[in-house]
Amino acid sequence: PVLEDLDADVEEAAATLGATPWQTFTRVLLPAIYPALLSGFTLAFARALGEYGSVVFISGNMPLRTEIVPLLIVTKLEQYDYAGATAIAVVMLVTSFLLLLVVNLLQRWSHRRFEVRPGA
Incomplete structure (x- = not known):
């Protein structure tokens, strides 16, 4: 705006x-x-x-049941496993970008498919 x-x-x-x-x-x-x-x-x-x-x-943080990614990253950082924490964060970042790309492509596709054309 x-x-x-x-x-x-x-x-x-x-x-x-x-x-x-x-x-x-x-x-x-x-x-x-x-x-x-x-x-x-x-x-x-x-x-x-x-x-x-x-x-x-x-979150309950029960292993393999209610673990969540942010808490898993913090746990790795507390254990000084910086490589593990970074790997988890990078996987989540790439996943987020891929999901945003898919949503953007779906919006573009739906806009083109359902666009109201003059005279139609």
């Missing part, structure tokens, strides 16, 4: 005054989106901490 509210004329003015794309980003766009970016990061971090705390609190 912040970028949508920003006039394109501001970017064009920077370009006509000889600003490079990097200068336009750092001197025009970044100051405009910085407050929204900071508040978004803060809210996401707070939610992540709350989710982690609630999930760890609720």
Whole structure:
């Protein structure tokens, strides 16, 4: 929403005054989106901490029954098994990215398939 509210004329003015794309980003766009970016990061971090705390609190941590990945990573870190904790985290990260890719592809496919065409 912040970028949508920003006039394109501001970017064009920077370009006509000889600003490079990097200068336009750092001197025009970044100051405009910085407050929204900071508040978004803060809210996401707070939610992540709350989710982690609630999930760890609720889980029973019974081996092979109610173990959860965040608690498993913390356990590995407490045992100084940094390689094991990193491996679990990387697997979860790759899985998350793959799921996001699948969701994005499904949205694109459904948008194309069910798009309302004029005159139809």
